[in-house]
Amino acid sequence: MSSFATSSDGTRIAYDADGSGPPVILVGGAMQFRGFDSNTVAMAKLLAARGYTVINFDRRGRGESAQAPSFTLADTIEDLRALIDAAGAPSALFGSSSGGSICLAAAAAGLPVTAMVLWETPLGEELGTDSAANLAGLREKLAAGDGDDVIAYYMKDMPPEWLEGARSSPGWPVMTSMGPSLEADTESLAWTQSAPRAELWASIQAPTLALVGEQTLPIMPPAADSIAANVPHGSTGVIPAANHSWEPDVMATRIAAFLGSLA
Known part of the structure; x- marks a missing residue:
């Protein structure tokens, strides 16, 4: 329990x-x-x-x-x-x-x-801007409210077969339900490039x-x-x-x- x-x-x-x-x-x-x-x-x-x-x-x-x-x-x-x-x-x-x-x-x-x-x-990369850009993009996707688009956006820089496998798996609906929580992941990565x-x-x-x-x-x-x-x-x-x-x-x-x- x-x-x-x-x-x-x-x-x-x-x-x-x-x-x-x-x-x-x-x-x-x-x-x-x-x-x-x-x-x-x-x-x-x-x-x-x-x-x-x-x-x-x-x-x-x-x-x-x-x-x-x-x-x-x-x-x-x-x-x-x-x-x-x-x-x-x-x-x-x-x-x-x-x-x-x-x-x-x-x-x-x-x-x-x-x-x-x-x-x-x-x-x-240290002092890079890619994670800050990813955070802004993720927040736009979250505001639009399409769970599929949120996960696809989050995984865009991963090997493409990972996203293909996720989409075809029975766990895809579970993944799309977790979209809002990915803000902390993306924000933490942006923070590591902030200084x-x-x-x-x-x-x-x-x-x-x-x-x-x-x-x-x-x-x-x-x-x-x-x-x-x-x-x-x-x-x-x-x-x-x-x-x-x-x-x-x-x-x-x-x-x-x-x-x-x-x-």
Whole structure:
């Protein structure tokens, strides 16, 4: 049965907590929530078995956290603040894809974050304008109210076969229902280009591991290198993985090894 944390605007955030030990909060990227992402559900249980309290939550606008008045990056940071309070202690964060840029923004905002593992965060060029343009375009699509167009726009820079596969899958209606929540993903990526990253991330004291897969998209290794170079305590790593996805046991093992090295 789900537990719930209440964010600062009254939005109820649904989550599962598995295991006992230092808390780790899993921050999903685009299209991820507990009922739609069995990989992360499985990884949460495997990581919990390694001695952690693992919190896997539905971001606002998704799953059991579907009802919310707005979906900004600031809203999502407040949701994380509520989850950290529910955990009862400063927490490590695992950010998947654009969930990684949300984690960086949360840590820079001063949330009590002990460490971060960031998986293939798709950062554009430092000080670039592409993500800001994407945010403006996404907001136009959201205002027009066509869920199909919102998802197609969000995925326009991804390999075309990903969008084709999504459109033909039974999960497409679920994806289109999540459109409003993609504002926080896009806004967080735009934020990473809004100023020199060393300045944006100077206050982040949490040790941060930026991971990529052995087979990955060209954007990902430079993005991981940029994270490691610009957070005060950053490093990079490579795991056996491909197509922006990973095996639950591989990821749980890597997260536990990194967090264990800091103990």
